[in-house]
Amino acid sequence: MSMRTLTVRIKRYVPERDRAPRWEEFKVEADPHDRVLDVIQKVKWDQDETIGLRRSCAHGVCGSDAMRINGVNRLACKVLIKSLPSDVLTLEPILGLPVIKDLIVDMKPFFDHYKSVLPYLINDDPPPTTERLQSPEERARFDDTTRCILCACCTAACPPFWGDDKYVGPAAIVNAHRFIFDSRDRGAAERLDILNDTEGVWRCRTVFNCTNACPREIKVTQAIQEVKQALLTGEVDTHSIVNIHQET
């Protein structure tokens, strides 16, 4: 495939220079097999070194380069140039979080919400002499939500979160789900109590932007609905996802 000439529109915000974000345009030659991250790096190296972005592993695992690409939240390292429908590429910081510089947002509010749901194993039972065993079914019950990389694509795609930054957001609920439905964990009641709040799961309006945005293809809305159902029935099925499937 031949090279494509892309018009890259980046929403710039340089705190020393700008009072509000403004658009800047760059022309770049890009290989169709390049990723959006490569294109940004090219612009940064060849045209404007002041462009600010976060990146680390560049392979869709660390979750640091979440940004709004052509209107939707994606990881820049996972979008191929050949997948772009047109030669205009727009890049913006994700919504709902304060912008520090260009494509970099302040992730502190996001991680505060994450911490608020106690995202760690809680089990005060006397430590067993062997490992805490778990059947394959019990492990499968929360497998989907273990894959979260905390990139904030989902939370920053959530319309209720855009309005209300006190809402814990989909990512925090996904990580609560990961422990609530873990058979080794004993903190379900505590976490459900935290999420049973105006700013907890009840703020979710099933918009599905989170599920569409997740680069790990986690069924985010489903996880949130399962937490809601646990609150409504007072029952946490830690054995298998199939059981709940049959009941509903």
Place this chain on the structure above:
Amino acid sequence: MSVYRRGLVSRWVEGLRYGGGVGQWSWLRHRSTGLGILLYLVVHIWDTFLVIFSPASYDAIMGIYGGKFDGVEYPLLRWAFRLGELGLIASVVFHAVNGLRVILFDLSPIRAVGAQKELFWAVTALFFFIMIPVAFIVIHSLVAEPTTVTAAIMLRLDLVRSFAY
């Protein structure tokens, strides 16, 4: 260090520019129809309250809904209110049908949530299935004299009317 925080308007505008899927548009429509219905509900409770407070004013208001002001008919006003009526019915029908979709998500977190796109199309189909004949009935009464077929339907309707009113 100064960070940039979006204001209320900016958050709205940016949010509307977000390329969400069918779920986002359903949510936005559910919300706007809900607000529209609530606005009409407030007006409607006030005008119905007149029925006990002042029958004459009640009849005057109902006349305005029918495009008549002070006994004189204004075709433009009449059309405006009939189109508004159609908008109200469409809002309630959409809010109701989409509301059932939302309830399904709660009842079945796996199957219904997994089929959200199919459910969106089911809602759309059901909405038009209901609204096309409704729009016909509402607009037909404005533009056409009854034909043999519609006259027959009208006669049946009169029977229904004597029970359901």
Place this chain on the structure above:
Amino acid sequence: MAVTARSRRVKPAGGFELAAWYFMRISGLFLVFLALGHLCIMHLIHNVESINYNFVSDRWTNPRTGYIWRLWDLTMVNLAILHGFNGLRQILEEWINQAKSRVLLRTGIWIFAGALLLLGNYAILMFVKDADYLKNRRDAAADAVTVKAGVERSGSPRTRASVVVFDAQR
């Protein structure tokens, strides 16, 4: 291999927001039938242009079916107001998230909703037919008909049809 029970009971959750969530679903289900039924009767079977004081008073004071319509309207108006204003509260709280502002917001919303509930319930429960008004209105209409005799009748066919039915019922 069984390490834990298949499912665990946790303390059944309560709280306002959960109750509000339940209420929205249940009232929503009721309103699907009540509100769509109401629209169907008023806008399709009848016609907005044929609804007037005479129609409403007949409807609510009919010795056989009046109670049913009043019960219908009563349930519908109460559920609709609570459903609608709770929805409004949820929308506004998305944009107003300071604790103090929220208290003000909730107070305002429920006072306004309470006033509307009062109006709606009062109108439906306390309604009595104003016979004098109807008689005057009929006399005036009769005069108008005499004056207009021979002149082509106006109004839509459906309006005309329902007027005939109601005149026949009286």
